[in-house]
Amino acid sequence: xxxxxxxxxxxxxxxxxxxxxxxxAPWYRTxxxxxxxxxxxxxxxxxxxxxxxxxxLYETNFNDALSTNxxxxxxxxxxxxxxxxxxxxxxxxxxxxxxxxxxxxxKIHIKKGHFLLFGFSVSINMAQLDFxxxxxxxxxxxxxxxxxxxxxxxxxxxxxxxxFKAGGIYKNQFGFISLNIQNLFEPIVAFYDxxxxxxxxxxxxxxxxxxxxxxxxxxDVQFYxxxxxxxNNISPYEFIxxxxxxxxxxIGGIHYTSNxxxxxxxxxxxxxxxxxxxxxxxxIFKNTELSNEGILSVGLTYQIKK
Amino acid sequence: xxxxxxxxxxxxxxxxxxxxxxxQSTLLNIYAPNAFHPGSKVPCANGDPSCNNMYKILVxxxxxxxxxxxxxxxxxxxxxxxxxxxxEGWNGNIMGNAGGTPCMQGQYYLVINYTDVANGSYQIKKxxxxxx
Numbered sequence: 467x468x469x470x471x472x473x474x475x476x477x478x479x480x481x482x483x484x485x486x487x488x489x490x491a492p493w494y495r496t497x498x499x500x501x502x503x504x505x506x507x508x509x510x511x512x513x514x515x516x517x518x519x520x521x522x523l524y525e526t527n528f529n530d531a532l533s534t535n536x537x538x539x540x541x542x543x544x545x546x547x548x549x550x551x552x553x554x555x556x557x558x559x560x561x562x563x564x565x566x567x568x569x570x571x572x573k574i575h576i577k578k579g580h581f582l583l584f585g586f587s588v589s590i591n592m593a594q595l596d597f598x599x600x601x602x603x604x605x606x607x608x609x610x611x612x613x614x615x616x617x618x619x620x621x622x623x624x625x626x627x628x629x630f631k632a633g634g635i636y637k638n639q640f641g642f643i644s645l646n647i648q649n650l651f652e653p654i655v656a657f658y659d660x661x662x663x664x665x666x667x668x669x670x671x672x673x674x675x676x677x678x679x680x681x682x683x684x685x686d687v688q689f690y691x692x693x694x695x696x697x698n699n700i701s702p703y704e705f706i707x708x709x710x711x712x713x714x715x716x717i718g719g720i721h722y723t724s725n726x727x728x729x730x731x732x733x734x735x736x737x738x739x740x741x742x743x744x745x746x747x748x749x750i751f752k753n754t755e756l757s758n759e760g761i762l763s764v765g766l767t768y769q770i771k772k
Numbered sequence: 773x774x775x776x777x778x779x780x781x782x783x784x785x786x787x788x789x790x791x792x793x794x795x796q797s798t799l800l801n802i803y804a805p806n807a808f809h810p811g812s813k814v815p816c817a818n819g820d821p822s823c824n825n826m827y828k829i830l831v832x833x834x835x836x837x838x839x840x841x842x843x844x845x846x847x848x849x850x851x852x853x854x855x856x857x858x859x860e861g862w863n864g865n866i867m868g869n870a871g872g873t874p875c876m877q878g879q880y881y882l883v884i885n886y887t888d889v890a891n892g893s894y895q896i897k898k899x900x901x902x903x904x
Contacts, residue, residue: 603808
């Protein structure tokens, strides 16, 4: 019963913390990996109920931040992993997305310490729009500001769609490399274009490449190299950088991003209370000077070990 | 358990102190809507057929505007549109190219930096929504 309460309230229970990614890419621990790449399903051990809460702040106030809350359950039987996840994203109360996904994976043991994992995910999604919070250009008049009601017709406030993901991972004791394909069949998500005749109404297919490599260790400080790339023709993004972990409690990292920015990450893990808090700030370079116009992201994960 | 709950609330309070730039020029007004729909057929009150199908801002007393730079960024902070002409609108394509790659429906970030004739520099930041 308490696990269901935790699932609903957004608390993270974790019976096993054996994920090799926690060793090879500690920055990735802030996310629930299998929701990005279904090949990770069950790879964290048996019977894991978890939650992650994350806010993206763009120098606006806290209430306008994009917030994402995900709850999930996953487990494994021999080489098979299965999981369900529920995610809720809220864009300033105007747009929201809810996702209920079913994930499965299969692990192949190549040789000692070397693994290949494959996974597939199907999800039912609901996107909602609060039309009353939108203002359009036709509502404004010079010197008077917003005085009119918009003539824009009300769109369909709720859109349902199915989405699919597939992925694969190779990992060993030194690192991992993973590739997953999101929006496999490019579902149509449009509030106006319900017939889907417009290609721009689709979610574009995205290839996400992730890699982590364990570097050297000096006293209690372990260094890592990380790479992430989103490959698509609309919004590509890459970052590459290094991280250092002190006694697996304090993690700091710095990454160069393809949008000419610098991503800095700090996180803290409290082993007794299983609280994992992360802080990420992205600075964008402007004319060789660092600008403060990047995203600030904060996340919180809470874990209870049996 | 109490310590964990306490820690959670401390964390939330710590990060709830967001920044908001609200100081604006008194010599002019800039009205920025938060939504547009590239397929819209709604004309403006002045008969302009391209009203809600492009993202545009409205400048009141433009004679008091010395310079302006408008930028629109996507969720990953990639620049998708920029202009220094306040009359120019964004059509929802990458860098505004006609016939170019259309951007996806969703949330984008608007950043306006402008200077008035009294050499005061100001900034507006807000979320905008592209609807398909």
